[in-house]
Amino acid sequence: MIQVAVMGYGTVGSGVVEVIEKNKEEINKKCGAGEAVNIKYILDLRDFPGDAYESKIVHDVEQILNDPEVKIICETMGGLKPAYDFTKRALMLGKSVCTSNKELVAAHGPELIKIAHENQCNYLFEASVGGGIPIIRPLNYSLTAEKIDAITGILNGTTNYILSRMEKEGVDFAEVLKDAQEKGYAERNPEADVEGYDACRKIAILSSLMCGKNVKYQDIYTEGITKITSTDFVYAHAMGKTIKLLAMSREEEGQFYAMVAPFLVSKSHPLYMVNDVFNAVCVHGNMLGDSMYYGRGAGKLPTASAVVSDVVDCARHIGKVIMCFWDAQDVELTGIERTSHRFFVRVALENEKKALQAFERASVIEADVPGEFAFVTEKMTEEEFDRKAKEAGMINRIRMNE
Numbered sequence: 236m237i238q239v240a241v242m243g244y245g246t247v248g249s250g251v252v253e254v255i256e257k258n259k260e261e262i263n264k265k266c267g268a269g270e271a272v273n274i275k276y277i278l279d280l281r282d283f284p285g286d287a288y289e290s291k292i293v294h295d296v297e298q299i300l301n302d303p304e305v306k307i308i309c310e311t312m313g314g315l316k317p318a319y320d321f322t323k324r325a326l327m328l329g330k331s332v333c334t335s336n337k338e339l340v341a342a343h344g345p346e347l348i349k350i351a352h353e354n355q356c357n358y359l360f361e362a363s364v365g366g367g368i369p370i371i372r373p374l375n376y377s378l379t380a381e382k383i384d385a386i387t388g389i390l391n392g393t394t395n396y397i398l399s400r401m402e403k404e405g406v407d408f409a410e411v412l413k414d415a416q417e418k419g420y421a422e423r424n425p426e427a428d429v430e431g432y433d434a435c436r437k438i439a440i441l442s443s444l445m446c447g448k449n450v451k452y453q454d455i456y457t458e459g460i461t462k463i464t465s466t467d468f469v470y471a472h473a474m475g476k477t478i479k480l481l482a483m484s485r486e487e488e489g490q491f492y493a494m495v496a497p498f499l500v501s502k503s504h505p506l507y508m509v510n511d512v513f514n515a516v517c518v519h520g521n522m523l524g525d526s527m528y529y530g531r532g533a534g535k536l537p538t539a540s541a542v543v544s545d546v547v548d549c550a551r552h553i554g555k556v557i558m559c560f561w562d563a564q565d566v567e568l569t570g571i572e573r574t575s576h577r578f579f580v581r582v583a584l585e586n587e588k589k590a591l592q593a594f595e596r597a598s599v600i601e602a603d604v605p606g607e608f609a610f611v612t613e614k615m616t617e618e619e620f621d622r623k624a625k626e627a628g629m630i631n632r633i634r635m636n637e
């Protein structure tokens with residue numbers, strides 16, 4: 236019997252317990268060597284009277300850490316404190332940790348992986364990016380013959396859900412956010428979703444695995460969706476496009492670029508079709524070319540399924556290290572001012588002349604929005620755009636993904 240503890244009995248943690256219970260035959264078969272997984276403890280701050288697992292609830296982490304029978308811990312509490320301390324102590328005791336906590340992985344991933352390996356156990360984080368989508372394991376195991384040079388993804392379920400509903404129903408931002416919270420998609424502090432911080436941490440994790448070094452999430456330019464309005468979707472439709480929060484990173488001639496921002500995406504792009512809570516990650520390798528990974532990016536059971544896939548991996552590797560190439564050495568990112576895009580720009584009608592003077596080769600967009608003038612610029616650097624936009628009296632701008 237492989238004894239497992241779950242830390243944090245919230246949306247994902249309760250999902251982990253449900254997945255292990257419902258799929259126990261499948262899971263036990265796949266753990267190998269006739270081993271079966273058993274949940275021995277569930278750590279949470281609250282009691283859960285009447286819950287089927289009430290008898291397993293504990294409030295003191297020492298009970299888990301001091302029990303030599305516990306070999307695998309699922310950390311589904313979230314946040315840095317006390318998750319960092321609990322995880323570090325568990326790993327130092329040789330207990331493997333499987334987590335959905337991208338905040339912790341992005342902040343301390345390489346350190347925790349190193350501690351795990353020094354103690355012949357593992358720190359696995361499949362659920363930390365893209366919810367239920369297998370993306371960490373493909374990067375670590377499957378694409379090992381590739382030099383990966385670009386990753387572009389929709390990495391946040393909450394914002395994709397919000398943007399999809401704003402587009403389809405023209406509904407208000409705040410109303411849809413409430414719904415995403417009720418569905419268990421949003422972070423405890425939803426600012427992390429809507430301001431792009433969550434997608435930023437996820438692209439930092441993927442970028443680190445892409446280059447084998449540490450991409451600091453604090454260095455990634457990040458813009459959320461809070462300035463996107465239903466009027467932006469009116470223009471998007473007029474252009475045959477939609478708006479998506481994209482997280483991207485790319486290596487070009489030894490320079491690394493990463494950013495998170497809303498983009499106008501064309502119908503012909505594979506990410507155009509990724510709607511609601513679904514996420515997708517496009518990975519470009521120098522031999523394989525493009526590949527894409529798609530699935531539910533948030534929610535109880537999809538995320539829990541990814542955590543439990545790590546439990547199975549840990550169970551198969553008790554006392555053995557699973558390789559992960561993520562060195563602590565920081566990567567220097569090139570500032571986004573040197574990246575180039577076309578930009579969609581809205582200005583007040585009275586600023587039309589000023590805007591056309593600043594952006595000489597603008598393509599005008601007709602969408603019958605009263606009191607406004609809108610256009611798409613030619614391709615230019617962020618630096619050049621910012622300079623010209625100051626002269627144009629801009630209302631809003633969205634980058635074009637082409």
Ligand SMILES: NC(=O)C1=CN([C@@H]2O[C@H](COP(=O)(O)OP(=O)(O)OC[C@H]3O[C@@H](n4cnc5c(N)ncnc54)[C@H](OP(=O)(O)O)[C@@H]3O)[C@@H](O)[C@H]2O)C=CC1
Pocket residue numbers: 242243244245246247248278279280281311312313314316317335336337338362363366419420421422423532533534535538
């Ligand atoms: N929800 C989702 O779709 C996804 C979430 N994640 C990540 O998974 C993690 C968990 O998310 P989620 O399940 O949604 O969050 P929840 O808030 O639903 O669950 C967290 C649980 O942990 C408990 N907890 C917090 N601090 C402690 C502590 N010190 N000791 C014991 N228990 C504690 C909370 O108790 P209490 O409520 O009493 O504070 C709560 O029950 C986060 O890192 C999140 O970013 C990743 C992918 C998808």
Ligand SMILES: N[C@@H](CC=O)C(=O)O
Pocket residue numbers: 363365366390391392393394420421422428433532533534
């Ligand atoms: N809040 C996150 C949860 C999963 O990581 C999201 O919406 O994607």
